[in-house]
Structure formats: structure tokens, C-alpha cells
Amino acid sequence: MSRVTEPPAALDAFSVRFVDRDEEVADGLRAVAADVVGVDVERADADSYFRRAALVQVGVAGHCLLLDGVTLPAMPDLDAFLGPDRVAVLHAIENDLEPLAAKGVVPDRVADTAVAAAVLGLPTGLGSLLDEVLGVQLTADKEAYQRADWEERPLSDGMAAYAAGDVVHLPALWREMADRLDAAGRRHWYEQELTATVARAGESTRDWTRVKGSGRLAPEQRAVLRAVWEERERLAQEHDIAPNRLLHDDVLRSIATEPPRTVPQLVRRSQRRRNLLRRHAADLFAAVERGLEAAPEPRETSGHRWSDGDRRVFDALRRARTEVADELGVDAGVLCPSKPLWRAITGQPQDAAELCALVELRPWQTEVLAPSLWDAYVRARADADGADEPDPSVDEAPLP
Incomplete structure (x- = not known):
């Protein structure tokens, strides 16, 4: 300040x-x-x-x-x-x-x-x-x-x-x-x-899986990340400290990928506020050890292998959404964020109402978007079906 x-x-x-x-x-x-x-x-x-x-x-x-x-x-x-x-x-x-x-x-x-x-x-x-x-x-x-x-x-x-x-x-x-x-x-x-x-x-959005890059870590690394994140959260609440002030997310990822072997090594990972970190380093290091012994944390996925056709359907839905937003004079993200549109592909909807429910649109969004989204989905899916195999380089897509 x-x-x-x-x-x-x-x-x-x-x-x-x-x-x-x-x-x-x-x-x-x-x-x-x-x-x-x-x-x-x-x-x-x-x-x-x-x-x-x-x-x-x-x-x-x-x-x-x-x-x-x-x-x-x-x-x-x-x-x-x-x-x-x-x-x-x-x-x-x-x-x-x-x-x-x-x-x-x-x-x-x-x-x-x-x-x-x-x-x-x-x-x-x-x-x-x-x-x-x-x-x-x-x-x-x-x-x-x-x-x-x-x-x-x-x-x-x-x-x-x-x-x-x-x-x-x-x-x-x-x-x-x-x-x-x-x-x-x-x-x-x-x-x-x-x-x-x-x-x-009124909802808490704090969760260890929201640490940037957590989805790309190996399951064993994710277990360490979760253990240290949860300990940082406990300490931050108990002492009313901003979590990133105690231990930045970037340092959390570093600890998860290359766990320190001693408390001093953990402290040296942080380039700032080391005096604050030292006071809580023993608790955080104990969390590292718990994470190393914990069961691996599997990556959260949708269970769906994306094909090039799926991506074309997604792009078609985004274009349809943007066109309606432009006509209404509102931001496309206000009308419907892009990310939830993936759920329309994994859910394989049978009609417009089911598509909008999968995307979790509110009633007013459904009112203005349903016809355009469904038309775009049907057309793009017809073009994509049978044209592509799942991308072998991507086992499963992350959950939206």
C-alpha cells in the first residue's frame, strides 16, 4: 500500500x-x-x-x-x-x-x-x-x-x-x-x-486444482502439490496471510516437480518474504513429505478423446455464439463463455434444449442462443462425423 x-x-x-x-x-x-x-x-x-x-x-x-x-x-x-x-x-x-x-x-x-x-x-x-x-x-x-x-x-x-x-x-x-x-x-x-x-x-473458488499448470503435472507430482497447497491454505487462514504472500503458486509448482529434501532447501525456493516463510517452513516441509507418501492424484479429464472434427464443432459453436452476441451488441463472453461449449461436444446432445442444459446456460441465454447453437452444432457435426479419428497425441481432454 x-x-x-x-x-x-x-x-x-x-x-x-x-x-x-x-x-x-x-x-x-x-x-x-x-x-x-x-x-x-x-x-x-x-x-x-x-x-x-x-x-x-x-x-x-x-x-x-x-x-x-x-x-x-x-x-x-x-x-x-x-x-x-x-x-x-x-x-x-x-x-x-x-x-x-x-x-x-x-x-x-x-x-x-x-x-x-x-x-x-x-x-x-x-x-x-x-x-x-x-x-x-x-x-x-x-x-x-x-x-x-x-x-x-x-x-x-x-x-x-x-x-x-x-x-x-x-x-x-x-x-x-x-x-x-x-x-x-x-x-x-x-x-x-x-x-x-x-x-x-458467496462461493469459495479456492482449490488446489486451480493452481496454474497443475493439470500438466504427473499424478505423483499432483499429490505433492495438493498436500503443500492444503497446508499453505491452513496456515494462511490461521494467521490471516495471503496464500501467495506465504508461498507463491510458482514456488508450489517448483516444489511439486522437484521436492526439496530439507527445510532450508524449501525456504531457498522462494525469492521473496523468506523471513515469513521460515516461520512456517517446518509445517510446509512436513506437507511435502506427506505428499510424497500419498497416493498419486490422477489428472482430471473428461474421458473424451478429441478429434479434429470435435474441434471444428467447437469452433462452429463459438462462431455462432459470437455472431449472436454481435447482433445483440453484447460481449460474447457475457452471452456465453467459450469454455463451457466443450460440454456440448462431450455430452452429445439430442436437441437444442439438451445442448443448452449441457452448457449450463441461464434461461435468458437459452432464449437467445438455442436456435443458432443447435443449427451450428447439427451442421458441424454432420460434416465432422466419420471424417476424423481421435487425435492419438491427446489421450483425453481436460475437464472444462
């Missing part, structure tokens, strides 16, 4: 109140008591395992309340404030729900302007979106403030203005986006995407 030294953004466009005492929170919230409020979180947890809010912003046009996450361990008044009679508007909600929940804040009704922008084909970055939709330009250096130390007190004028600027425009932005969603007939698209986004935000 760093201190931002560039000139602050202007504070004269809105008033800002900073609150760091429990007894002042309720009074501060009265100044932003509208039906729709902007909410954002500034975090200071880059070196920590758990996400935590250093600052929580609540804003409406002309005013912003800054709640000090450093001195306020919980925010029950804010939780009550964001009840069923009020909409909390966030941008990229998946980044903020966990640190809010850690403060005991779970909004009853939420809106996400980033999700709305995605299904409307608009820029999803807040600065670009505000400029295009409302003609509002945020002048602060976003990258610099993202690197700032948000636990620094007192907050500089520039940091306070930047934090407020992220929320005071959100209510107006959401109202405009909601009107556009209704006009385009895409409100149900948005609602399904928002539900999926909130659900993903």
Missing part, C-alpha cells in the same frame, strides 16, 4: 462526512436516507487471507458518508439502514459483499450497475460508464488510489473525494440503467445475471 500524493479531486461538488464512532453512525446515515443509495467498499487486505473493509461509503447525490472500517468492527446501524425499503446500488458487487458481511452488513435489496452495463453492451468500468451514461467524469487517478493504504488515518482530502466519487453518482446511474434495461426488454437478463453474480460471490 502507498500514500497518494497527487492533487485531490474536488470536494466542492458534494459534502463528505467521516464517522469513526458507533454512536455517530445512525446520525450520519440520516443525511443519506434515500430510497436508493450508492454503496462501496475500500479494502486494505492485499496481504491478508480474509477480505476486510477499511472504509465503507454510502452516498446519494450531493452527500457521502464514510464509515471507518478500522475503528468500527461491526456496523449494525448500516445493516438495518440497508433493509427491504431501500435499494443499495453497488458497482461490481462481487468485490464488496464479503467485506460488508464481515462487518455484519447484508443488504436486503441490491442493484449492480456493472451487471446492468454488461447485458446492455456498455462499458463495465465505472469511470467509462459514468462518462457515457451520465456525462460525469471522475478525475482522480484510479490506479493510484487502488494502491493507496486505505487504513491510513487521517484520510487525505484526495482519498476522501475519490471514495465519495465512487458512490454519489450510483443512484442516478442505476435509475438510468434501469430505464434502459426496461426499454431494451433486458430486465430479466439483468436479474438472472445479478442472481448468478451474488451466488458466485
Whole structure:
């Protein structure tokens, strides 16, 4: 984290109140008591395992309340404030729900302007979106403030203005986006995407198989990787350390491919933060030894050998998806990511509904994609069937 030294953004466009005492929170919230409020979180947890809010912003046009996450361990008044009679508007909600929940804040009704922008084909970055939709330009250096130390007190004028600027425009932005969603007939698209986004935000995606390159390791190496990853995870949680700060994924792969024979050898594998690693090296080395004695971890595969024909079918599905996305004016990845389309090939669907179910499309995606995907699949499969043998150089394809 760093201190931002560039000139602050202007504070004269809105008033800002900073609150760091429990007894002042309720009074501060009265100044932003509208039906729709902007909410954002500034975090200071880059070196920590758990996400935590250093600052929580609540804003409406002309005013912003800054709640000090450093001195306020919980925010029950804010939780009550964001009840069923009020909409909390966030941008990229998946980044903020966990640190809010850690403060005991779970909004009853939420809106996400980033999700709305995605299904409307608009820029999803807040600065670009505000400029295009409302003609509002945020002048602060976003990258610099993202690197700032948000636990620094007192907050500089520039940091306070930047934090407020992220929320005071959100209510107006959401109202405009909601009107556009209704006009385009895409409100149900948005609602399904928002539900999926909130659900993903509550799921843990941490898993040893997500270490880059783990799928290419030999089964014996994968056993070592898993054992050391799980021990790193345990230590990271117990001591609230960012896992990669304790032992980077690149070092994990190195340990898995060439296991160290001693604790000092393990420590020397890491080029940074060796003092931190030394404190936990004995536990990690014990995990290496457990991994060497463990049963091999087989590679996860689909059990399907890909032929050149399969790849042509996959390419046809991607092209069909992209053509529909272009017609709708949305990003192809929003309409349907490429990777799940492989499941349509391994599952050998019998109709459009089965194809869309294999790809796990949401109802709105099925609505707009099913005919084009099925037509592309049938045509490409007819051309590919019998034309190719499975590629002998690839035993099985990895699971998507």
C-alpha cells in the first residue's frame, strides 16, 4: 500500500462526512436516507487471507458518508439502514459483499450497475460508464488510489473525494440503467445475471486444482502439490496471510516437480518474504513429505478423446455464439463463455434444449442462443462425423 500524493479531486461538488464512532453512525446515515443509495467498499487486505473493509461509503447525490472500517468492527446501524425499503446500488458487487458481511452488513435489496452495463453492451468500468451514461467524469487517478493504504488515518482530502466519487453518482446511474434495461426488454437478463453474480460471490473458488499448470503435472507430482497447497491454505487462514504472500503458486509448482529434501532447501525456493516463510517452513516441509507418501492424484479429464472434427464443432459453436452476441451488441463472453461449449461436444446432445442444459446456460441465454447453437452444432457435426479419428497425441481432454 502507498500514500497518494497527487492533487485531490474536488470536494466542492458534494459534502463528505467521516464517522469513526458507533454512536455517530445512525446520525450520519440520516443525511443519506434515500430510497436508493450508492454503496462501496475500500479494502486494505492485499496481504491478508480474509477480505476486510477499511472504509465503507454510502452516498446519494450531493452527500457521502464514510464509515471507518478500522475503528468500527461491526456496523449494525448500516445493516438495518440497508433493509427491504431501500435499494443499495453497488458497482461490481462481487468485490464488496464479503467485506460488508464481515462487518455484519447484508443488504436486503441490491442493484449492480456493472451487471446492468454488461447485458446492455456498455462499458463495465465505472469511470467509462459514468462518462457515457451520465456525462460525469471522475478525475482522480484510479490506479493510484487502488494502491493507496486505505487504513491510513487521517484520510487525505484526495482519498476522501475519490471514495465519495465512487458512490454519489450510483443512484442516478442505476435509475438510468434501469430505464434502459426496461426499454431494451433486458430486465430479466439483468436479474438472472445479478442472481448468478451474488451466488458466485458467496462461493469459495479456492482449490488446489486451480493452481496454474497443475493439470500438466504427473499424478505423483499432483499429490505433492495438493498436500503443500492444503497446508499453505491452513496456515494462511490461521494467521490471516495471503496464500501467495506465504508461498507463491510458482514456488508450489517448483516444489511439486522437484521436492526439496530439507527445510532450508524449501525456504531457498522462494525469492521473496523468506523471513515469513521460515516461520512456517517446518509445517510446509512436513506437507511435502506427506505428499510424497500419498497416493498419486490422477489428472482430471473428461474421458473424451478429441478429434479434429470435435474441434471444428467447437469452433462452429463459438462462431455462432459470437455472431449472436454481435447482433445483440453484447460481449460474447457475457452471452456465453467459450469454455463451457466443450460440454456440448462431450455430452452429445439430442436437441437444442439438451445442448443448452449441457452448457449450463441461464434461461435468458437459452432464449437467445438455442436456435443458432443447435443449427451450428447439427451442421458441424454432420460434416465432422466419420471424417476424423481421435487425435492419438491427446489421450483425453481436460475437464472444462
